[in-house]
Amino acid sequence: MNAPASSALPAITVTGRSPRVLVFDSGVGGLSVLREIRAARPDADLIYVADDAGFPYGDWEEAALTARIVALADDLVAAHAPDLFVVACNTAATLVLPSLRMRHSLPFVGTVPAIKPAAASTRSGMISVLATPGTVKRDYTHALIDTYASHVDVTLVGSTRLARLAEAFMAGEAIADAAVAAEIRPCFKRRKGKRTDRVVLACTHYPFLLEHFRRLAPWEVEWIDPAPAIARRVVALIGPAEGRVGRGRAIFTSGRAPAAPLARFMAEFGLETA
Numbered sequence: 457m458n459a460p461a462s463s464a465l466p467a468i469t470v471t472g473r474s475p476r477v478l479v480f481d482s483g484v485g486g487l488s489v490l491r492e493i494r495a496a497r498p499d500a501d502l503i504y505v506a507d508d509a510g511f512p513y514g515d516w517e518e519a520a521l522t523a524r525i526v527a528l529a530d531d532l533v534a535a536h537a538p539d540l541f542v543v544a545c546n547t548a549a550t551l552v553l554p555s556l557r558m559r560h561s562l563p564f565v566g567t568v569p570a571i572k573p574a575a576a577s578t579r580s581g582m583i584s585v586l587a588t589p590g591t592v593k594r595d596y597t598h599a600l601i602d603t604y605a606s607h608v609d610v611t612l613v614g615s616t617r618l619a620r621l622a623e624a625f626m627a628g629e630a631i632a633d634a635a636v637a638a639e640i641r642p643c644f645k646r647r648k649g650k651r652t653d654r655v656v657l658a659c660t661h662y663p664f665l666l667e668h669f670r671r672l673a674p675w676e677v678e679w680i681d682p683a684p685a686i687a688r689r690v691v692a693l694i695g696p697a698e699g700r701v702g703r704g705r706a707i708f709t710s711g712r713a714p715a716a717p718l719a720r721f722m723a724e725f726g727l728e729t730a
């Protein structure tokens with residue numbers, strides 16, 4: 457499978473109103489992408505959709521997950537008429553981007569593992585990709601490695617617990633250092649006097665645990681978060697900020713209200729949750 461052809465997407469022209477950008481994830485992870493989009497386009501109208509009724513995506517079987525996301529995206533496009541749809545979830549984007557692009561005429565920007573910049577910048581020649589079990593299994597991820605990292609020693613780490621730990625942390629719950637440390641430990645490899653120096657954050661939930669990762673890492677590495685690059689891609693498509701003040705709302709497919717700390721965090725980006 458080829459890498460996504462998002463660079464070929466044509467720019468969108470929206471006149472007389474703010475562009476409407478829908479940002480989608482299984483849970484709160486996509487907020488790590490949304491905050492970069494908000495910083496780059498304070499005037500955009502943002503709709504954040506968390507499919508928390510389906511969370512975690514990392515455990516789903518591929519055909520069932522594809523069917524779920526395709527149906528949900530059809531409904532969201534019909535209901536909100538976004539100008540741009542950001543699949544801010546590696547587990548979803550590595551699976552459904554081609555189907556979504558075939559079904560709809562609006563542009564879809566996806567978050568996929570940042571293997572290319574990690575492979576290009578590593579000094580030791582050893583990188584790790586920290587993702588969900590779904591993302592590490594994807595043909596798409598393996599195609600990225602074949603295309604951009606065939607000269608590099610790549611360790612794929614599929615974490616079963618980190619996305620849940622990030623959800624708990626964002627809801628204001630305490631999370632145990634030992635639990636986080638156990639999940640990141642397999643990223644740190646030594647071979648022939650060299651050791652891992654780049655870890656790709658290939659799940660949008662993980663940047664929210666970055667302070668934990670830095671503190672608990674056995675040695676210093678560069679943690680690669682693709683969110684700023686995704687925001688630059690969005691700006692390349694919808695253009696630079698204009699003078700308006702953007703609005704925002706968040707939708708949870710479960711219908712549950714977010715915990716107060718999470719609602720406060722989302723309010724910082726203008727997202728109404730009620």
Ligand code: DGL
Binds near residue numbers: 486544658
């Ligand atoms: N945030 C999602 C990602 O980027 C995954 C979390 C989940 O397992 O649902 O892969």
